[in-house]
Amino acid sequence: MxxxxxxxxxxxxxxxxxxxxxxxxxxxxxxxxxxxxxxxxxxxxxxxxxxxxxxxxxxxxxxxxxxxxxxxxxxxxxxxxxxxxxxxxxxxxxxxxxxxxxxxxxxxxxxxxxxxxxxxxxxxxxxxxxxxxxxxxxxxxxxxxxxxxxxxxxxxxxxxxxxxxxxxxxxxxxxxxxxxxxxxxxxxxxxxxxxxxxxxxxxxxSHLAFKQAIVAAREGDTQLSMKKAVPVRLLKNQFFEQVQQLEWAGASEQDLNQLLGHGRAKKGMFEGNLEEGELEIGQVSAxxxxxxxxxxxxxxxxxxxxxxxxxxxxxxx
Incomplete structure (x- = not known):
């Protein structure tokens, strides 16, 4: 091979x-x-x-x-x-x-x-x-x-x-x-x-719960967000909804970074917190x-x- x-x-x-x-x-x-x-x-x-x-x-x-x-x-x-x-x-x-x-x-x-x-x-x-x-x-x-x-x-x-x-x-x-x-x-x-x-x-x-969430994902379950800060594609969850609400309200880069805080990606992808964590994954998860x-x-x-x-x-x- x-x-x-x-x-x-x-x-x-x-x-x-x-x-x-x-x-x-x-x-x-x-x-x-x-x-x-x-x-x-x-x-x-x-x-x-x-x-x-x-x-x-x-x-x-x-x-x-x-x-x-x-x-x-x-x-x-x-x-x-x-x-x-x-x-x-x-x-x-x-x-x-x-x-x-x-x-x-x-x-x-x-x-x-x-x-x-x-x-x-x-x-x-x-x-x-x-x-x-x-x-x-x-x-x-x-x-x-x-x-x-x-x-x-x-x-x-x-x-x-x-x-x-x-x-x-x-x-x-x-x-x-x-x-x-x-x-x-x-x-x-x-x-x-x-x-x-x-x-x-x-x-x-990556945490097993995150892997299982990826397997369960379908088309449209990810979206690019945080465009004013550092653009990142996320699996939609409670944290994503918070980001989206801020963006709709015209949030600044500082506002988005404050919500992101520290350790958000670790919380989601490594520790398996599927609601409060940042779940970075591609469209192909579907x-x-x-x-x-x-x-x-x-x-x-x-x-x-x-x-x-x-x-x-x-x-x-």
Missing amino acids: EATNRVTQLLQIQLPVIQAGMVWASGWKLASAVSNAGGLGIIGAGSMYPEVLKQHIIDCKAATDKPFGVNLPLLYPDIEAHIQTIIDYQVPVVFTSAGNPKTYTSRLKQHGITVVHVVSSSKFALKAQEAGCDAVVAEGFEAGGHNGREETTTMVLIPAVRQHISIPLIAAGGIATGRQMLAAMALGADAVQIGSRFVCSEEAS LIQDIQPAAAIVQEIWEECKQAAREVSLLLN
């Missing part, structure tokens, strides 16, 4: 399937399971203190001899400590997001680290390429968690970005199945990054039917992608 293209060669992985580094869900257990299955597992550093990240990297290295990565939001308050940990422990791949890729890309690459930056538009994809990034993740409006302000859907974003850059392109946002993976690659992507589907894996550190081992998810997506390619080939003959 192996595919060869620009992304698999760049990342030294078997399959062009990348697990997103989601906060409160992507620890070493999930990352190592995805890497062992042939994809690229990623540790989500955004919700980790420096010492916690260090231990997750150590544990991931003990659990897999395959490449894995760390997702690093550039707005993280103690980012220098994370950068040094990544360098000290020779993490092979870093996915950066939420910031200027120029800030750390050259420093990371000096240590032999492959750098991929997450973008929401062609303009930012070009900036990432100019900053020396090895690849970009173009993430569409359908994605869960923190989102771009442009609200460009994946089906529009991927071909637009493909026209503007020459480095490898990874598609994200609204992708959870093999058929969606094939569609993204037909639009110009070299690989896909998948978040929501892996939140519902057995190895994800297609997720069960909780599976990460390896089964990788295999199912890849096999379905190949089957869909065969079916499409027959349609075109």
